[in-house]
Amino acid sequence: MSNKSVELPESLVNRVESRIKGSKFASVSDYVTFVLREKLAEEESPKTPFSEEEEKKIKDRLRALGYL
Secondary structure (H helix, E strand, O other): OOOOOOOOOHHHHHHHHHHHOOOOOOOHHHHHHHHHHHHHHHHHOOOOOOOHHHHHHHHHHHHHOOOO
């Protein structure tokens, strides 16, 4: 896997540097890589339109109406 460089505004780099102090991230690059991977995984995973609680309420309502 080859690495590519990405330019970031200095103000953003400063914010990330402040955030990673005392964390598991050794560098801004490590942090940005982690955040991008998390965001991409979130966007690529299948979405459920309802939370588990909402789905239970819907099923209970449908059952009460005789549909289930």
